Amino acid sequence: MATHPDNLRARLEDRADLLEATRLRYRALRGMLDAFFWKDRVRAHFELLREVAQVQPEVEVALAALKRRATAEGWPHHAAPMKLMAEVERLREAVLHLALKRLPEAERPETLGEALLKLEEVVLEAGPLLGRRTWARAVELLPRNLPELRAACAAAEVFERVFKRPAPEVVLPFSVSEADELRRALPLAESALAALWRRLEHFDTSGRVKEFLERRAPRAPLQVPRSGPELLLHAAFWHGVARARLRALLETRLAPVVPREAEVPELLVWLAVREGAAPGEAREARLEACEAFSDARAGLFELAAELAALSRERPSGAWNEETAWARLWSAAQRARGEEGPDVERLRDALRLFILLRGQEQTPARLFSPARARPPAADVGADVKDLAALVHAARASASRRT
DSSP, X not given: OOOOHHHHHHHHTTHHHHHHHHHHHHHHHHHHHTSTTHHHHHHTTHHHHHHHHHHHHHHHHHHHHHHHHHHHHTOOTTSHHHHHHHHHHHHHHHHHHHHHHHXXXXXXXXXXXXXXXXXXXXXXXXXXXXXXXXXXXXXHHSOTTOHHHHHHHHHHHHHHHHXXXXXXXXXXXXXXXXXXXXHHHHHHHHHHHHHHHHHHHHHOTTOHHHHHHHHHTTSOOOSXXXXXXXHHHHHHHHHHHHHHHHHHHHHXXXXXXXXXXXXXXXXXXXXXXXXXXXXXXXXXXXOOOOSSSOHHHHHHHHHHHHHHHHHHSOOOSOOOHHHHHHHHHHHHHHTTTOOSHHHHHHHHHHHHHHHTOOOTTOOSOTTXXXXXXXXXXXXXXXXXXXXXXHHHHHHHHHOOO
């Protein structure tokens, strides 16, 4: 049964809004590409160009689905939805023809979306006009709807929310849920910002735009970002703040082990769980192996965290010395097989404890030189195994003076 023309728009649902918006975009693009100074027009509307290219697959799917439905249900040709679809298809062909006409013959793709993105590259590689200023060139090179720019801004929103508020001196400045957000935001920001800087290098052969933006990136944003370069500077600033703050936090909690860049995101949730649990439960959080580090290196982080926590401050509440030494020994056992500068620094830290052995039942300030008493012999001098060094440190701590 044929559908009444008055009900056809309702049958289109949200596809009607998509097609009407596409019709307006196609009309604007057709006028831009058909102009005598078409490069100037395109250069001023890169965001429109990208918006059409990004939504084009969805438009093609919508047109194909509606044409099948119109055929199956016998929609009349004079109905408004049918006229809308016909005009959108006609404009699409006109825009595709003009886009291909502006491209070199050897670089003409088959689809409209690919042609528009290629057209953007052609205009950007042509360079700016004489007298164009650096900031205007930056706006050209960084349209606000770049996918990489959107990703960088999404990550920066997390960094700003977590690190803009006043930071406590002792505890971590984020919760477990926020640590998980940071875990996902850090690699997202790294890859997105790297792609944006590469884009600037590719299209701005003089290097002036990238140099100009890199000089401004460390400055705190003073206003709400609106243009593409402002969004990049905002994201780069808060990414730098996040990296600096996290580097300081990890140094106090994992020294002398220095995490690699790829390991930092995976350590955040573990540290938040470790410090956020109830007393007596926090230290039981186990760091699982993952793609960033092996099981042995996870044990190395656990051992470093135990040593750093005991040397940083006196434990509060109930504290079991034997349990603490058991955790140290278990982490050292797990770290067997790991080698490198981090392992050697941990060995030196344990040897230092043996040299500055503490008194029995006194867990605070394990490495305090004020409590040093020269031992009869350097117990850990020739010992390489971390578990053996922990055992020697335990024996040194238990030795009565």
